[in-house]
Structure formats: C-alpha cells, structure tokens
Amino acid sequence: MVTTNLAWNVEAAHAIIDRYRDQEGPMLPLLHALQHEFGYVPREAEPVIAAALNLTRAEVHGVISFYHDFRREPAGRHILKLCRAEACQSMGSEANARHLLDMLGLDWGETTRDGRLTVEPVFCLGLCATAPSALLDGEPIGRTDAAILETLAREAA
Amino acid sequence: MKIFIPQDMASVAVGADRVAVAVEMEARARNIPVTIVRNGSRGLFWLEPLVEVATASGRIGYGPVNADDVASLFEQRFFDGGPHPKCIGPVEQIPFLAKQTRFTFARAGVIDPLSLDDYRRHGGYQGLEAALSIGPTAIVAAVKDSGLRGRGGAGFPTGIKWETVARTPSARKYIVCNADEGDSGTFADRLIMEADPFMLIEGMTIAGIAVGATKGYVYVRSEYPFAIRVMEQAIDTARRAGMLGNAISGSTHAFDIEVRVGAGAYVCGEETSLLESLEGKRGQVRAKPPLPAIKGLFGQPTVINNTISLASVPFILAEGAQRYAEIGYGRSRGTMPVQLAGNVKHGGLFECAFGVTLGELINDIGGGTASGRPVRAVQAGGPLGAYFPPALFDTPYDYEAFAKRDGLIGHGGLVVFDDTADMAKLARFAMEFCAHESCGKCTPCRIGATRGVEVFDKMIAGIDRDKNLALVRDLCETMKFGSLCALGGFTPYPVLSALNHFPEDFAAPPLPLAAE
Incomplete structure (x- = not known):
C-alpha cells in the first residue's frame, strides 16, 4: 500500500482546521488530520493553525515539536517502524535493525535516496509476546528477524 | 458451523488475516458453509493465530495455524473438531488458560468484540x-x-x-x-x-x-x-x-x-x-x-x-x-492481568489473583525463555521497572512486596531476558529512553537522563569506571527524589537494579594477556 499525499495548500488546510476547531481540545486531532492529508505537518501550517485557534505561532510550534509522531518533512513512500523497546530487544531486535539500516545505508528516521522507504524507531507496539515487532505502512508484523526485515524493505517498492 | 479467527493486532501481526482468507476460500471451494467470527485473542500469543471451532463438546483449538495449514485442516474435518497436528484440544483446558482467574478478561477471545448481543x-x-x-x-x-x-x-x-x-x-x-x-x-x-x-x-x-x-x-x-x-x-x-x-x-x-x-x-x-x-x-x-x-x-x-x-x-x-x-494478597485485592513478554516460551496474558510468585509466573506459567537458554533477568513493570534476577523469584506478585525489593509491578508487564542480556547496555537504555521521552519540565529528568547516558558511555568504554559508577548512583538519587513524575523518578529503578543485581556486567573487563 503506497500512501499518496496531497501537496501543501492552504485551502485544504483550512478545510481540515474548520472540521476540528469547535471541538474541545482540537489541537491533536487537527494535527493528525493535517499529517494524514499532507504526509507531514508543514511549517506553513503553523500560522494558519495559530490564527484559527487564537494561539501564538510559538505555541503551535511547541506542540508539534513535542510529539514524536508529527513529521516536519515528507517521508518516503513507505514507512517501516521498528520497535526498539525492551521486549523486542530481548528477542534480538537491535541487531536485526542494525543489519537493515546498514544494508540501506540509513540511520534512524532517514529515508532512502530514491524516496522509497523511511525507517523510524517506535517504542512499543504492544506486540510484546510476538517480538520483535514492526509496522509497515500501518500493517503490524510480528516474530521478525533480519531476513524478514530485509524482504520487507526490498518488496516495499 | 462457527470458526473463530482472532483479529486483534498481535494475531494479525503473525498472519491471522491470511488464515481467515484461506479458510474462507477453502470453505467455498469445498462448498462447506462456515461462519467466520473474528474474535479478539484470548491472550495465548505463542499459539496465535489460534483458530477455534465451536463443537458440541466446547471450543476446539488449532494453533499456531499458517495459511498453508488450512487445506489439511479441512481435509481432517477440523470444523467438526477433527484431529490434526496443530490441534491443541479443548481451548479452555489449556493449562495456561485453565489456571487463570479471569474476572476482567472472561470474554476476551470468546466473543465477537463488536457484537453487543454477544456482549x-x-x-x-x-x-x-x-x-x-x-x-x-x-x-x-x-x-x-x-x-x-x-x-x-x-x-x-x-x-x-x-x-x-x-x-x-x-x-x-x-x-x-x-x-x-x-x-x-x-x-x-x-x-x-x-x-x-x-x-x-x-x-x-x-x-x-x-x-x-x-x-x-x-x-x-x-x-x-x-x-x-x-x-x-x-x-x-x-x-x-x-x-x-x-x-x-x-x-x-x-x-x-x-x-x-x-x-x-x-x-x-x-x-x-x-x-x-x-x-x-x-x-x-x-x-x-x-x-x-x-x-x-x-x-x-x-x-x-x-x-x-x-x-x-x-x-x-x-x-x-x-x-x-475476597481474593488477592495483602493490600492488593482482586486480580491482575500479568503480561508475559519478551524472551518467554509461553508469552501472553495471565489474569490471576495477586500473591503468585514471580518465579511461578516466569517458569511454571511462562515456561522459561523462548530461546531455551537460562533466564538471566526479568524487567517487571515496564521501562521504569526494576530488573529482577532469578534469586528474587520468590517475590510475591503484590504492590508492597515488589516495592520492598526496590521494584514495582507497574502495569503488569514482565519482560524476560535470557543469559545473553547485557545489563550495562540495558541500564544505559533506561537513561536513553528517559532522555528521549522526557517532557523537559523538571531538571533532574531533562538534564539527568542525558548526563546519565554520557556517564554510562564513559563507563562502558572503561574510562574512570569506579568514579563514574559513583556518579551514576548519585545521579539516580537526584532523579529519584527530585523529579516531578515517575518518568525521571523511576528511571533509577532499572538502572540501580541492574547495577545492584548484575555488578559483573559493570566490572572492568579482564586485562588482556600481555603480548609476547
């Protein structure tokens, strides 16, 4: 499954913000929706959100930068999240991840040069009895090993 | 006939959706009318995907099932509870499940999660x-x-x-x-x-x-x-x-x-x-x-x-x-869904009355490690919980008993590590995780965790080992008593327990043999 995102445009952003602005505590639902639409939360969105919610741009920036989920740059076409938490570590996740990152020439959070794949860390998917765990474009994968990760990375086209 | 195939995230992660598709196709090809219920998992994750069929003598289980097993399951009339190498018999009689006291999780895996009638x-x-x-x-x-x-x-x-x-x-x-x-x-x-x-x-x-x-x-x-x-x-x-x-x-x-x-x-x-x-x-x-x-x-x-x-x-x-x-232990009343995870043979959710010992949970219920190697450590209560060595396996599962041993039960997680675990690395990870997740409001957590990682890096590299060990303990003291919440305040639990129970992992490596 390849995620296709809309390019940034202020009209689409306004439409999303209008959908949430009257909720109690609209900020997080709104940011999730913006990221869902554009694939990241563009900097251009900050003043638009600030104006709509009657906040300063600094406050909006502060919220976006606080949460690990919100991306400031577009990601690759596929996003592979690898769990780095203790339960997965106990089953060898760190060595598997290192193998994959080395193979792709990436560090955590980076995207392959062809824009195909982003590899991100995640701290626990709650799949701790079928470790090590991964999430490829939102699909969970349990009992992974270095070979499985390699296959996932190669097949994500 | 009713066939249950879980749809929770862990079961899907190990192929439950592929199994469901295969069962549906095979049933259609053989013209056998089946109703597939996508239940939640019962929490016996080493058996997932666990396929269950409703028979006159209760629900019979098959697991872990791959999509490749489906044709032979039909061949063996699994829908009538027929024999198969993957058959594990009546599900309720699996010791892991039979030994539980399921108050809160009584319906988990039994019902269709989204059917109000079933509920x-x-x-x-x-x-x-x-x-x-x-x-x-x-x-x-x-x-x-x-x-x-x-x-x-x-x-x-x-x-x-x-x-x-x-x-x-x-x-x-x-x-x-x-x-x-x-x-x-x-x-x-x-x-x-x-x-x-x-x-x-x-x-x-x-x-x-x-x-x-x-x-x-x-x-x-x-x-x-x-x-x-x-x-x-x-x-x-x-x-x-x-x-x-x-x-x-x-x-x-x-x-x-x-x-x-x-x-x-x-x-x-x-x-x-x-x-x-x-x-x-x-x-x-x-x-x-x-x-x-x-x-x-x-x-x-x-x-x-x-x-x-x-x-x-x-x-x-x-x-x-x-x-x-009426059930429980000391001031810990009722049941706790203990979650056995990590390098454990029978990983899953085990709801039981408080008071069972840590050793019973890890060895008798969990069956030891998945790798088959000896258990070295168990982290109880998540990333802010202490590492327990097998020497402390007589600790009863109880808020106060764990606190007495400088640990916590937290949210009920137990992560098992075998003897390949490097406790210095895990202690360092606790600090790294705290630094990564600190909200930044209080200084002991925000600065302390980052300094903690640096000190561990020096120690692991062999620089001023004793001096840095003392520094880590001092830092833990500051974080424990000076942090605003449990993130900074409890990070010392995994760090100090690793230092106290596994000192050999922090000792200087043996001197290299002199070159000829």
Missing part, C-alpha cells in the same frame, strides 16, 4: 444495570470495598479517586480513560479494547454515573491503530443502541465517550501530562496539587483511571465488591 449474552451490561439500581453513592462504596487499586502502576485506590470527584461540585466533570499503554511488555489495555471494548464503555459509563460526569475520553496511543478502530466502532454501536447518549439504557443519566489519539509521547501515560495533551498542549507534567480529581481536564473535576481499572468495574458491580475483594 450481553456473556454477562455484559449487568454491572451497569446494578449500578443504575443502587445509585451513585453505593457505586462509589462498592468500588472502594472491592479494594481495586489503580492498574496503571501507582496503585492508588480507585474508589477514593471517584469519591473525591463525586464530592467536588461542578456543572461539568469528566471521565478520562488512560489507554496510553506505553510500557514495553504490556498489552492488557490493547486486548481490552480489541477483544472486549463494550466492557470499557460500560466501566466508564458506571464511573460517569457514580461521580456525575457526562463526558468521557479514551486517550489511546497512536501505536494502537486496531484498538482505535475497534473502540470507535463499539462507541458508535453503543450510542445507536442507547447505551451511550442522553438517556443511558433508558435512565435519566447522560454519558458519551470520544476516542482521542496520542502522538507518540511516552510521558503522556502520566496522568497530568495526558490531560495537557487532551487539552491540545505539549504533554508536560503538571505539579500536584491540585489533584486531577479536583482540577483536571479543562480545570474540571476529572476521574482519570487506567484502562484495566475501568474495565474491572463492571465485574465488581455485577458480582459484588466482596467477590472481587
């Missing part, structure tokens, strides 16, 4: 019925009498929290369910939401009636897409059936629930940080007092409870506080 047929909404008949004051009394304590880890009596909110006058009050289950090794909240979501809705509704709140939020972490989807569907179903809305079950009580999704911040599992996040702010911890029960979400009186705590309430109301309180 009612298995005892659902009896707690709410009782709650409506006895009224708010008696509900709070029942929860107090049950001895239920916060299952998020703090162990604060749930009934006292409710009483405080009930007694605080306000036109608007909230029920907030903390489903930001970030601890590695835990999945009980996820299983509640994916396998029995109406139970959580019922528990929150009872809480709302008890304290006079009309609005509830379930704050689910974004790493749980399946739980988010199931909860939203279940809330919608409950609303359409009149079990949420302006007249709960035809009564004069109004209550509604909304799902809110976190954004990858571990610290938002801390209750005040969660409230900040719900309000749309940075998830920074608030100083207490004021307590959330008095000034919580949007400044209003708020019950904020862990998912397991709220999900335990329907049983308590339906069966009576006494039934819950």
Whole structure:
C-alpha cells in the first residue's frame, strides 16, 4: 500500500482546521488530520493553525515539536517502524535493525535516496509476546528477524 | 458451523488475516458453509493465530495455524473438531488458560468484540444495570470495598479517586480513560479494547454515573491503530443502541465517550501530562496539587483511571465488591492481568489473583525463555521497572512486596531476558529512553537522563569506571527524589537494579594477556 499525499495548500488546510476547531481540545486531532492529508505537518501550517485557534505561532510550534509522531518533512513512500523497546530487544531486535539500516545505508528516521522507504524507531507496539515487532505502512508484523526485515524493505517498492 | 479467527493486532501481526482468507476460500471451494467470527485473542500469543471451532463438546483449538495449514485442516474435518497436528484440544483446558482467574478478561477471545448481543449474552451490561439500581453513592462504596487499586502502576485506590470527584461540585466533570499503554511488555489495555471494548464503555459509563460526569475520553496511543478502530466502532454501536447518549439504557443519566489519539509521547501515560495533551498542549507534567480529581481536564473535576481499572468495574458491580475483594494478597485485592513478554516460551496474558510468585509466573506459567537458554533477568513493570534476577523469584506478585525489593509491578508487564542480556547496555537504555521521552519540565529528568547516558558511555568504554559508577548512583538519587513524575523518578529503578543485581556486567573487563 503506497500512501499518496496531497501537496501543501492552504485551502485544504483550512478545510481540515474548520472540521476540528469547535471541538474541545482540537489541537491533536487537527494535527493528525493535517499529517494524514499532507504526509507531514508543514511549517506553513503553523500560522494558519495559530490564527484559527487564537494561539501564538510559538505555541503551535511547541506542540508539534513535542510529539514524536508529527513529521516536519515528507517521508518516503513507505514507512517501516521498528520497535526498539525492551521486549523486542530481548528477542534480538537491535541487531536485526542494525543489519537493515546498514544494508540501506540509513540511520534512524532517514529515508532512502530514491524516496522509497523511511525507517523510524517506535517504542512499543504492544506486540510484546510476538517480538520483535514492526509496522509497515500501518500493517503490524510480528516474530521478525533480519531476513524478514530485509524482504520487507526490498518488496516495499 | 462457527470458526473463530482472532483479529486483534498481535494475531494479525503473525498472519491471522491470511488464515481467515484461506479458510474462507477453502470453505467455498469445498462448498462447506462456515461462519467466520473474528474474535479478539484470548491472550495465548505463542499459539496465535489460534483458530477455534465451536463443537458440541466446547471450543476446539488449532494453533499456531499458517495459511498453508488450512487445506489439511479441512481435509481432517477440523470444523467438526477433527484431529490434526496443530490441534491443541479443548481451548479452555489449556493449562495456561485453565489456571487463570479471569474476572476482567472472561470474554476476551470468546466473543465477537463488536457484537453487543454477544456482549450481553456473556454477562455484559449487568454491572451497569446494578449500578443504575443502587445509585451513585453505593457505586462509589462498592468500588472502594472491592479494594481495586489503580492498574496503571501507582496503585492508588480507585474508589477514593471517584469519591473525591463525586464530592467536588461542578456543572461539568469528566471521565478520562488512560489507554496510553506505553510500557514495553504490556498489552492488557490493547486486548481490552480489541477483544472486549463494550466492557470499557460500560466501566466508564458506571464511573460517569457514580461521580456525575457526562463526558468521557479514551486517550489511546497512536501505536494502537486496531484498538482505535475497534473502540470507535463499539462507541458508535453503543450510542445507536442507547447505551451511550442522553438517556443511558433508558435512565435519566447522560454519558458519551470520544476516542482521542496520542502522538507518540511516552510521558503522556502520566496522568497530568495526558490531560495537557487532551487539552491540545505539549504533554508536560503538571505539579500536584491540585489533584486531577479536583482540577483536571479543562480545570474540571476529572476521574482519570487506567484502562484495566475501568474495565474491572463492571465485574465488581455485577458480582459484588466482596467477590472481587475476597481474593488477592495483602493490600492488593482482586486480580491482575500479568503480561508475559519478551524472551518467554509461553508469552501472553495471565489474569490471576495477586500473591503468585514471580518465579511461578516466569517458569511454571511462562515456561522459561523462548530461546531455551537460562533466564538471566526479568524487567517487571515496564521501562521504569526494576530488573529482577532469578534469586528474587520468590517475590510475591503484590504492590508492597515488589516495592520492598526496590521494584514495582507497574502495569503488569514482565519482560524476560535470557543469559545473553547485557545489563550495562540495558541500564544505559533506561537513561536513553528517559532522555528521549522526557517532557523537559523538571531538571533532574531533562538534564539527568542525558548526563546519565554520557556517564554510562564513559563507563562502558572503561574510562574512570569506579568514579563514574559513583556518579551514576548519585545521579539516580537526584532523579529519584527530585523529579516531578515517575518518568525521571523511576528511571533509577532499572538502572540501580541492574547495577545492584548484575555488578559483573559493570566490572572492568579482564586485562588482556600481555603480548609476547
């Protein structure tokens, strides 16, 4: 499954913000929706959100930068999240991840040069009895090993 | 004939969807009428995907099933409970399940999570019925009498929290369910939401009636897409059936629930940080007092409870506080869904009365490591929990007994490590994780964790080992007593337990042999 995102445009952003602005505590639902639409939360969105919610741009920036989920740059076409938490570590996740990152020439959070794949860390998917765990474009994968990760990375086209 | 194939995130992660498709296709090809029910997992994850069939003599299980097994399963008439190498017999008789006391997880894996009828047929909404008949004051009394304590880890009596909110006058009050289950090794909240979501809705509704709140939020972490989807569907179903809305079950009580999704911040599992996040702010911890029960979400009186705590309430109301309180150990009453995870042979959810020993859980129930190597350490209670060596396996599973051994039960997770574990690396990771997740509000956590990583790096590299060891202990002292919340305050648990119980991993490596 390849995620296709809309390019940034202020009209689409306004439409999303209008959908949430009257909720109690609209900020997080709104940011999730913006990221869902554009694939990241563009900097251009900050003043638009600030104006709509009657906040300063600094406050909006502060919220976006606080949460690990919100991306400031577009990601690759596929996003592979690898769990780095203790339960997965106990089953060898760190060595598997290192193998994959080395193979792709990436560090955590980076995207392959062809824009195909982003590899991100995640701290626990709650799949701790079928470790090590991964999430490829939102699909969970349990009992992974270095070979499985390699296959996932190669097949994500 | 009815075939059960789980649809929770862990079962899907190991191929349950592929199995379901294969069963459907095979049944069609053989012209055999089957009804596939996508249940939640029973929590026996080493057997997932676990396919069950309803027979005259109860449910028969097959697992772990691959899509490749499906043709032979049909060949062997598994739909009639026929023999097969993957057959594990009557599911309820599997020792791992038979030994449990399932109060809260009685329906998990048994029912169709999104069928309200199924829920009612298995005892659902009896707690709410009782709650409506006895009224708010008696509900709070029942929860107090049950001895239920916060299952998020703090162990604060749930009934006292409710009483405080009930007694605080306000036109608007909230029920907030903390489903930001970030601890590695835990999945009980996820299983509640994916396998029995109406139970959580019922528990929150009872809480709302008890304290006079009309609005509830379930704050689910974004790493749980399946739980988010199931909860939203279940809330919608409950609303359409009149079990949420302006007249709960035809009564004069109004209550509604909304799902809110976190954004990858571990610290938002801390209750005040969660409230900040719900309000749309940075998830920074608030100083207490004021307590959330008095000034919580949007400044209003708020019950904020862990998912397991709220999900335990329907049983308590339906069966009576006494039934819950009569089992347990010391001041830990009722049951705890212990989650066996990591390098363990039989990983899964084991709900039992408090008091069972750590060793029984790891060796007898869990079957030791998955790798077959000796157990070296068990991290109890998530990333902020202590590492226990096998020498402490006689510790009874109880809030106070764990505290006495400088540990905590936390949210019930147990992560098993075999003898290849490097405790210095794990201790360093605890500091690294704290640095990664610190909200930044207080200095001991924000600066301390980063300094902790640096000191460990020096120590591991062999630089001034003794001096740096002393420094780490000193730093832990500062973090433990100077931090605003459990993130900075409890990071010393894994660090110090690793230092104290596994000193050999921090000792200087043997000197290299002199070159010829």
